Each structure stands twice: as C-alpha cells, then as structure tokens.
Amino acid sequence: MSTVPEATPAEATSADAGRSGDGRRIARVLIDSPLPQLDRLFDYALPKDVVEVGPGMRVKAPLRTAGRVIDGYIVEIDVEPDATRTLSEIESVVSTVEVMPERLYRLARKAADRAAGSASDILRLAIPKRQVRVEKSWQEPEPCAPPSSDAVDRARAITAAYDGLDAVLSGSGRAAVEAIPVLQDDLPGWALLLASAAALQLAEGRSSVLVVPDYRDQELLLSALATLVDEEAVVRHDARQTNPDRYRAFLRTLGDAPCVVVGNRSAVYSPVQAGLVAIWDDGDPLLAEPLAPYVHARDAALIRQEEEGSALLIVGHTRSTDAERLVQHGWLQDVTAVRRVIPQVRLSTPQELEQTGQRVPSSAFATARAAAAEGPVLVQVARPGFAPTLVCATCRAPARCAHCGGPLGARRRGAVPVCGWCGRSANSWRCGNCSSDQVRLASSGTERTADELGRAFPGVRVIVSDGSHPLQHVDARPALVVATRGAEPLASGGYRAVILLDGARMLQAPELRITESCLRWWANAASLAAPGAPIHLVGVDGPVARALATWSPAAYARSELEARLPLRMPPTTRVAQLEGLPASVRTALDALAQIGIAGEAVLGPLPVGDDGRVRALVRFAYAAGQSVASTLRAAVIADAAQSRRPRGRPRVSLSVHLDILEPEI
Structure with missing residues (x-):
C-alpha cells in the first residue's frame, strides 16, 4: 500500500530484531485503534518460529514500547531484501482464521477514505469479537442444496x-x-x-x-x-x-x-x-x-x-x-412494475378538520366503522403514550417542568403530569406565562387514541402497537389497530381500511427531509392494506399529499431535488460537518480554502454548547469529494498528533462527519 512509510513507525524491541540472511518475512499490519494517526499499515518482522501466518489473521503487535501490545490485522505478507532495517516483531498470532479477506479490507479502506475516517472503525462494525470456543469447534458446513x-x-x-x-x-x-x-x-x-x-x-x-x-x-x-x-x-x-x-x-x-x-x-x-x-x-x-x-x-x-x-x-x-x-x-x-398497483388513497384537507373540529373526519369515521365490521383497521398516529405533551389550558403555552424545563405529559386520563426528561411529577404546576394551574391535552398518543376509539366503537377490540407494545402480526378478526409509524403489524389478509392521522403534526418537525419521511411512512402503511381497501390521509394537502394519492414517489423526489438545488442542500451537494475547538476548526477550514473550498461554501463556525466548541458546515460538489475528504482527514490526523496540549484539552479536538442527513448550524 502506498501509505506504508519507508521507515516504519513501529518501534523496535531490539536493534537486531529479525536480522538474518539476505531477507526476512515481514507483515504489514492494520492497527485496531481509534486514533486517526494510526490509520495506516505498519511493517513488522515475523518471528522465525511463526510458520502458519497469512493475510486477514488477527495478531498482537507492539506499539511504542515492548510492554504495550495492540490488536491488529495482517493485510500483506512480504519478503524484504533489506534485513538491516530496524523493525519490531509480531508479538503473537491470535488466530489462524482469516477473518479479514482482501475484499473486506478494500471495502473498508474505500468506505473510510470517502468519509474521511479510519478503516479500523469500519472493520470494527464488520468483524465480531473473537469467540474462542466457537472458533475451535467450527466446521464449515456442506454447501446447501440450491432452490428447487x-x-x-x-x-x-x-x-x-x-x-x-x-x-x-x-x-x-x-x-x-x-x-x-x-x-x-x-x-x-x-x-x-x-x-x-x-x-x-x-x-x-x-x-x-x-x-x-x-x-x-x-x-x-x-x-x-x-x-x-x-x-x-x-x-x-x-x-x-x-x-x-x-x-x-x-x-x-x-x-x-x-x-x-x-x-x-x-x-x-x-x-x-x-x-x-x-x-x-x-x-x-x-x-x-x-x-x-x-x-x-x-x-x-x-x-x-x-x-x-x-x-x-x-x-x-x-x-x-x-x-x-x-x-x-x-x-x-x-x-417499476409492469402493471403498477395504485392504492385507493382519499384526502381530507385541514380546512375540513377545522370546520368540524374533529380529529377524524366523518368520511374516515364512516369508512373505519364499515371496515371494522369485516376485519382489522389500521390507525396510524404520530406518537406513543397517552398524551405525550400538555399545554396550559388558559394561554396554550407548553407545559414545562419547573426543575429541568422538560415537557410535561400525561400517562393516562386524569393522571398527575410527569416530566418527559427527568421523570418528576408536577403536582403543583403553574404556568410561567399566566400562572394558571390547569392543563389540557395537546396531542394524542397511541393509548389515548385507543381510549377514544374504544368508546366510539363499542364492542370492537382495540390493539396498540408501538415501541412499548411491539406487535408483529394481527389476525383477520375485526379490530382497530392503533400504531405509531414504523410499528404497524402485518394483518392477515391485509387491513380492510387504513386511517393516517396526525399528518399535519408529523410535517411540522423541523427537519430537511421531513416531507419525504412522511411520504415514506404513509406509503409503507398504505402497502399493508388489502387490495382495494380505502386509505384516508387526514388533514394534509399540498404536493406531498398529492404524491401519495397519485402514488408518484419518483416524481415527488425529483421535485424535492429541484427545490434543493438552488439552496445547495443535500443530496444535491455533499455537506461536511466540522466540530471542535475554534483553532482546530479554523485550521481545517484554512486547509480547505487552499483547495478552493471557501466563501459561500462554508457556513459558520458557530458556538456549540458551553464547552467552547464550535461547528461549521462545508458544502462541496461530489466531484471534489476525494480531495475534500483527504484534506479533512489530514487535518484530523494533524490535530490528533499534536504532542503538546493545553491542560484539559480533549485527546481529539476535531471531528469530521461527511454526508450528514440533517445539517445543523
């Protein structure tokens, strides 16, 4: 590998280690370390008594001193003609199982280089910790019979x-x-x-x-x-x-x-x-x-x-x-499909909800009542729990905990409000805005929705499926299944109707990708319906609602890309997030300026938290990705390798995250 230095960074345990004859076997090792300056191959001499060794095996190798060894993987085995170069010897071969094939190392190296990271961090996700008993008893199974x-x-x-x-x-x-x-x-x-x-x-x-x-x-x-x-x-x-x-x-x-x-x-x-x-x-x-x-x-x-x-x-x-x-x-x-299947989506506008003052419009209610007589009906809501958030009954200000400022919620009807952050009960709560001591429910979770539907549909069983009550399947008997997005169970024969509630609340999340996320949540829920079953999207209009009704997700994605292109927002451009001490971030930005990434391409830096750290966003074209990633990686390594640090300074004071999903500034 081209990054291997001529003079290895590994320190020798002995001046004469490995010197014999006209050549010697060496191993190039990738150290398993989170330190960015160690993300390269190190040359080590192989002891003469080590015979069974090859690429991909786990080893222990000395680093800096003879008393300190670290895990690593052999990437290459070579014969070096110059037997006089001072090299440390491999401490031991941990296992002869080649757990890192060459193709896995290449993938980890390329993925890490693209993200300005370390290959060892990728391999830590790919290769599990060694289990000695499993390894010793392992026998490769016979090839399975091909599909019939x-x-x-x-x-x-x-x-x-x-x-x-x-x-x-x-x-x-x-x-x-x-x-x-x-x-x-x-x-x-x-x-x-x-x-x-x-x-x-x-x-x-x-x-x-x-x-x-x-x-x-x-x-x-x-x-x-x-x-x-x-x-x-x-x-x-x-x-x-x-x-x-x-x-x-x-x-x-x-x-x-x-x-x-x-x-x-x-x-x-x-x-x-x-x-x-x-x-x-x-x-x-x-x-x-x-x-x-x-x-x-x-x-x-x-x-x-x-x-x-x-x-x-x-x-x-x-x-x-x-x-x-x-x-x-x-x-x-x-x-796409040869014959496309378009679910029967019906829309109800926000104006319709405002006129009736109901959470479920009459058309969706009638559909649910008729469908519940035949089989299960899915009702998707935004959040779990009974009432995740409360507001002041007088001024509608959010109810906050007096101890930590967290949001207050109710676990059941008539319950004492509880903080969602610290868990304290707010027995004597008063509004900081108008001093009222009365609260009202601001939103409905799965449990409150199930409670309301249970009273509206007497005799029909109500099932809750969310993070606290996970459910994979429901049978074909009549039921109302109230589920959070992504937690919808599969119904035998499909749902006879699907009601998508809280759409407007979902769209209010302050996220760049919230509209495409909502479309994905709704489409995945709609796909669980039985053929021809009605699907009601409640209280949402606009392009995202029309995309669901016409089942045109690709066209909607194209329109999103067109809207983001003038703003240079991802994924039309790549975005890197730099976070660390001001001097470290400034040094990295100066390095980017030398390759032409400056000016409007940089947003910030701005303070983050109370520890003196700052954050900056850098926008760059995909064509510049390799140069930007290598420049930022060099900045991270240079920052981490500084030998003299002020007291209290963190070990690594600069972090880089490329291709962030939600830019923050």
Whole structure:
C-alpha cells in the first residue's frame, strides 16, 4: 500500500530484531485503534518460529514500547531484501482464521477514505469479537442444496412483474426499484421481491446480502426467504444475536459456500463474495451509521458494487432523494412494475378538520366503522403514550417542568403530569406565562387514541402497537389497530381500511427531509392494506399529499431535488460537518480554502454548547469529494498528533462527519 512509510513507525524491541540472511518475512499490519494517526499499515518482522501466518489473521503487535501490545490485522505478507532495517516483531498470532479477506479490507479502506475516517472503525462494525470456543469447534458446513425448480419458477414470476429487473440481476446492474404495494400470502411484496432475487442468485451459485433497517423488516424478509430457499442457506446478522451466534454466523460468511445474508446496516460489510447487494427502504434513518466514520449503508453498498461488480438493488415504496439523484445521473436504472398497483388513497384537507373540529373526519369515521365490521383497521398516529405533551389550558403555552424545563405529559386520563426528561411529577404546576394551574391535552398518543376509539366503537377490540407494545402480526378478526409509524403489524389478509392521522403534526418537525419521511411512512402503511381497501390521509394537502394519492414517489423526489438545488442542500451537494475547538476548526477550514473550498461554501463556525466548541458546515460538489475528504482527514490526523496540549484539552479536538442527513448550524 502506498501509505506504508519507508521507515516504519513501529518501534523496535531490539536493534537486531529479525536480522538474518539476505531477507526476512515481514507483515504489514492494520492497527485496531481509534486514533486517526494510526490509520495506516505498519511493517513488522515475523518471528522465525511463526510458520502458519497469512493475510486477514488477527495478531498482537507492539506499539511504542515492548510492554504495550495492540490488536491488529495482517493485510500483506512480504519478503524484504533489506534485513538491516530496524523493525519490531509480531508479538503473537491470535488466530489462524482469516477473518479479514482482501475484499473486506478494500471495502473498508474505500468506505473510510470517502468519509474521511479510519478503516479500523469500519472493520470494527464488520468483524465480531473473537469467540474462542466457537472458533475451535467450527466446521464449515456442506454447501446447501440450491432452490428447487418450483422455487426458482416462483421467484422468476415475482421478478418478472418488474420491467427490466431480470436483466439487472443477470447483468450485475444497478437499479432503484419501486416495490409493488401488495400483500401476497400475508407477506409484503417488497420482502418477496428481495427473497426472489436472492433465490435466483443462489440458484446460480452466488451469495446475496440483503440489508433492512430493523428487526421487524428482518423477520418479514426471513419469512419470505423461508418459502423459497433452504433455511441452512440463510445467515442472520443483527444486534439481537448473542456474541457466539454472531461470530458463528460471521464464520459461515467466510466460507466458499453461497448463502443469503440478512441483517441491519452493518450487514452490508459481510465478507461473502456477493452476486447481489440489496437495500430495503434506504430513506430510513436507521440505515445511517451513528458511529464514526458515519458511513450510510447505501453509500457502502454503492462502493461495494463498484468494487465487486455485483448487482445492486435499492428497493422502496417511495424514492429517497439520494436514490433519485443517482437515477437522474444514470448511475441507477429506474425499475417499476409492469402493471403498477395504485392504492385507493382519499384526502381530507385541514380546512375540513377545522370546520368540524374533529380529529377524524366523518368520511374516515364512516369508512373505519364499515371496515371494522369485516376485519382489522389500521390507525396510524404520530406518537406513543397517552398524551405525550400538555399545554396550559388558559394561554396554550407548553407545559414545562419547573426543575429541568422538560415537557410535561400525561400517562393516562386524569393522571398527575410527569416530566418527559427527568421523570418528576408536577403536582403543583403553574404556568410561567399566566400562572394558571390547569392543563389540557395537546396531542394524542397511541393509548389515548385507543381510549377514544374504544368508546366510539363499542364492542370492537382495540390493539396498540408501538415501541412499548411491539406487535408483529394481527389476525383477520375485526379490530382497530392503533400504531405509531414504523410499528404497524402485518394483518392477515391485509387491513380492510387504513386511517393516517396526525399528518399535519408529523410535517411540522423541523427537519430537511421531513416531507419525504412522511411520504415514506404513509406509503409503507398504505402497502399493508388489502387490495382495494380505502386509505384516508387526514388533514394534509399540498404536493406531498398529492404524491401519495397519485402514488408518484419518483416524481415527488425529483421535485424535492429541484427545490434543493438552488439552496445547495443535500443530496444535491455533499455537506461536511466540522466540530471542535475554534483553532482546530479554523485550521481545517484554512486547509480547505487552499483547495478552493471557501466563501459561500462554508457556513459558520458557530458556538456549540458551553464547552467552547464550535461547528461549521462545508458544502462541496461530489466531484471534489476525494480531495475534500483527504484534506479533512489530514487535518484530523494533524490535530490528533499534536504532542503538546493545553491542560484539559480533549485527546481529539476535531471531528469530521461527511454526508450528514440533517445539517445543523
């Protein structure tokens, strides 16, 4: 690797270490350290008694002093002609299992370089901690039987419903796929689509990596896969697994036998030789990695596809602006159904709600009453709980906690208000604005909505599904299912009606992407309806409501891109966030100015918090991404490598986050 220095940074344990003959074996090691200045390959001499050693193995290597060793991975084994160069020796080979194949290292290196981060941070997400007992008892399983001919035929029938999808899969193409919003055999269409694509790859002897946002989507996808492929061919990858189970699954992906990897965002780094990488619902924020270097699963998949030449599918009921930008530039092919299915969406305007003064308009109420006599009805609300927020009954000012200033809420009707931050009860609360001691409910959560609907629909069971009451499935009996966005259970046969409440409240969130997020939430809920079932979007009008009613997510994403382009807002341009001490941020901005990123491209810096840190945003074109990332990475390394620091200064006083989803300033 070109970054390997001629004189290694590793300090020698002995002046004569490794000197023998005309040459010696050396190992180039990637140190597993969060320190940015250690993010490069280090040369180490291999002891003569170490025979079984190779790239990808875990090792322990000395750093700075002979008494301190650190974990690392061997990237290369080489023979150095100059046996006189002073080198430290590898302390020990931890395991002979090659847990870091070359393709995984290349992916981690490229993803980290694009995000101005460290490869070891990426590998920490991809490679689980070693489990000695699992490793010693591990035996690579025999290759699983390929899908049966009947399963292949069913898979081909599902993929054939999409125009041009078979050509994308067979030709290792890239596509943004608009999933058909239907249920088939009580499974969502998107899950059957991903399972079918993976089954076709498995029939050709190739592995697939299927990435979903959370465990609910994962369970649905696993159910769909169970109808097409052998259970032994499916490898789970998620945080709910125990450490031994996760390591066992990881070892399975190191083998040559093809498999289907299903997991959350970090599953995109699975070390299989993939023939297909697919991402479901790429607009979900759960696919954005919260740990440095903050690489989104979609970006990692794009890098991986370019490296490995696999097929790439980005699937959703709606189209994220990030995916639409790639479609507009010809990087992704636009794939839709041969025969599009458009749900029956009905709109009620905010004016209609103001005239009646009701939360549920009469048309939606009548629809719910008729549908509840036949089967389950879905009611989507914005928040969980009974009344998440309270306001003063006199002046309508938000009710705040006298101790910490947090919002007050009610856990049930008539309950004493409780702070949502510190949990204190507000027994003697008074409004700071008008001194009134009376509060009123400002919003309705799942429990209050269920309470109200239970009185309006006597004799009909009411089911709550939210973060505190998770539910995966409901049967076909009549019921009102009140769920928060993303927590809607799957109904047997589909919901007989869907009522989308609190739309106006959802749209009020101060987020750049809130409209496309709302469209995604509503579309995903609408896809759970039975064929022809009515869907009511309550209290929302404008372009986002029309996009749902006409089921035109790609057109709406294009309009969002057009609106953001003059403002240079993501994803029409890339945005980097710099945060740290003022001197460190200023030094990084000066370095960017030397490559032409200055002036209107920089917003800030402005103070953040009370610790003296500042934050700046830097906007730059995608074409300048490599130079900006390398410049910022050099600034982070230079800042971290300073030897003399004022007392109390943090170890790393500059942090960089590229491609932030929501710019803050």
